[in-house]
Amino acid sequence: MENEREILIAFQKGxxxxxxxxxxxxxxxxxxxxYNIVKNREKAEDxxxxxxxxxxxxxxxxxxxxxxxxYLRRICLNATFSFLRKEKASVSIEKIAELIYEDLIxxxxxxxxxxxLIxxxxPPSQRMVLILQKFEGYSLKDISSxxxxxxxxxxxxxxxxxxxxxxxxxxxxxxxxxxxNYKAKEVEKNExx
Amino acid sequence: MRxxxxxxxxxxxxxGEIEDNLKKEFEExxxxxxxxxxxFEILSSFVNNIEEEKVKVPPELDFKTxxxxxxxxxxxxxxxITKFLYPIVFALGLIIGVLLxxxxxxxxxxxxxSLIKENTFYIEPYIQSISxxxxxNERTE
Ligand SMILES: [Zn+2]
Numbered sequence: 524m525e526n527e528r529e530i531l532i533a534f535q536k537g538x539x540x541x542x543x544x545x546x547x548x549x550x551x552x553x554x555x556x557x558y559n560i561v562k563n564r565e566k567a568e569d570x571x572x573x574x575x576x577x578x579x580x581x582x583x584x585x586x587x588x589x590x591x592x593x594y595l596r597r598i599c600l601n602a603t604f605s606f607l608r609k610e611k612a613s614v615s616i617e618k619i620a621e622l623i624y625e626d627l628i629x630x631x632x633x634x635x636x637x638x639x640l641i642x643x644x645x646p647p648s649q650r651m652v653l654i655l656q657k658f659e660g661y662s663l664k665d666i667s668s669x670x671x672x673x674x675x676x677x678x679x680x681x682x683x684x685x686x687x688x689x690x691x692x693x694x695x696x697x698x699x700x701x702x703x704n705y706k707a708k709e710v711e712k713n714e715x716x
Numbered sequence: 717m718r719x720x721x722x723x724x725x726x727x728x729x730x731x732g733e734i735e736d737n738l739k740k741e742f743e744e745x746x747x748x749x750x751x752x753x754x755x756f757e758i759l760s761s762f763v764n765n766i767e768e769e770k771v772k773v774p775p776e777l778d779f780k781t782x783x784x785x786x787x788x789x790x791x792x793x794x795x796x797i798t799k800f801l802y803p804i805v806f807a808l809g810l811i812i813g814v815l816l817x818x819x820x821x822x823x824x825x826x827x828x829x830s831l832i833k834e835n836t837f838y839i840e841p842y843i844q845s846i847s848x849x850x851x852x853n854e855r856t857e
Contacts, residue, residue, distance in 0.1 A: 546781075554773045562769075571773070572781050579785050638765040656731055657766050663733050681727040688762055689723070689755050 524548045524591075531587035546575060549592070553599055559658065560603050560651045562643045573602050596659070597669060604670050607647045616687055619644045620694035627695065641691050649684035652677060717745040722752045726759045 524530065524544070533541035553574055558567040577598050578585075585594060623640055626632060632640065642650055655661040655669075663681075667674045722745045728734050729742055746753045 542785075550773045550778070551771075554777070555768065555771050558771045559768055567771075568774075568777050568780070571777060572784050575781050576784055576788060579788060634761075635765050635767060638762055639767065639769070641762070642766060653727075653763070653766060654768075657763070658768050663728075663731065678728055681731070682724040685727040685759055686723060688759060689726075692758050 527591055528587045531585055531591060535582050535585065535587070542579065545578075545591070549595055550575075552592070553595065556596065556599055556658075557603055559654050561607070561647055562650070566606065570599075570602050570606050574599050577602065600655075600669050601671075604648070604651065607651065610647065614644075616690050617694060620691045620698070623691060624695050624698045641688060644691075645684060645687055649680050649687065652680045653684060717741045719745075719749060719752055722746070722749070723755065726756055727763070729756075730760055730763050 530541045530544050534545055550571075554567065554571050557570045557574070558564070561567050561570065574595075578595065585591070623637070623644060626640060627637060630636075642653070645653075652666055655666050661669070663674050663677045666677045670677075722742060725734060725738065725742050729739070734742065746756060
């Protein structure tokens with residue numbers, strides 16, 4: 524954004540159009556970051572509103588001499604993470620794998636679509652770490668300081684994400700094999716008859 | 717390194733942030749263990765294939781957010797006004813309180829007078845006046 528500093532100062536003084544400019548400039552980036560972490564439209568919308576309300580309420584905390592995005596991103600991540608902390612995982616990995624398998628068969632997913640689907644079904648805080656590494660270029664240390672958790676905790680999220688992903692692939696493969704065997708037996712039966 | 721330890725490190729290795737001494741052990745393990753190697757490859761390709769879903773703010777969300785912020789503005793304006801009005805309301809309350817107290821006083825005085833007239837002995841008038849401190853205490857409670 525051009526003249527970001529001036530616009531931020533105007534916003535702090537209560538200039539409505541300055542706020543609209545900031546909102547217009549960053550809204551899609553904010554929404555996309557939140558959505559890609561929570562992977563749910565309704566939840567993303569709630570967190571999104573909370574983020575801009577926070578920006579508005581705490582406008583005096585903004586430092587106009589510094590780039591705005593890192594400040595805004597921090598608000599996003601904090602809001603998202605505290606939202607996710609309140610949520611408890613309710614579905615087992617086995618059930619998730621079963622659902623993914625059904626989609627895989629019905630919709631004939633490509634590799635990339637499968638990855639996206641698995642990512643979507645991972646526990647959100649595990650997905651969050653992967654997303655931040657991949658799209659925001661965060662190091663483990665960055666993540667730890669942004670989310671206010673230890674590096675060990677970030678590593679543990681990554682370890683668990685890895686194990687879950689492997690498990691889902693393994694369960695899908697097993698399911699696939701069972702299906703093939705079943706079909707083979709059906710063919711045998713028909714041949715005998 | 718055991719398989720269970722190696723599995724813990726898959727995504728940390730992929731992120732390029734594994735400690736040097738662990739890195740060597742990890743790579744040694746993958747050379748020897750085909751099942752870990754296979755799982756590691758699945759995860760590498762998984763991470764490579766992660767793509768950001770392109771999404772945009774739906775128009776009704778713009779609307780909802782602006783509405784929320786307008787509401788916040790109104791609320792904070794209301795808050796400021798009440799903050800400003802509070803001393804005035806308080807002073808008015810105090811004045812009314814004092815006036816009422818005086819009114820009561822007057823009635824008491826009248827009663828006393830009639831009592832004196834009727835009974836011809838002196839009765840100390842009982843006057844209940846509300847002190848400013850009492851009013852304050854009540855307000856802050
Ligand atoms: Zn192994």
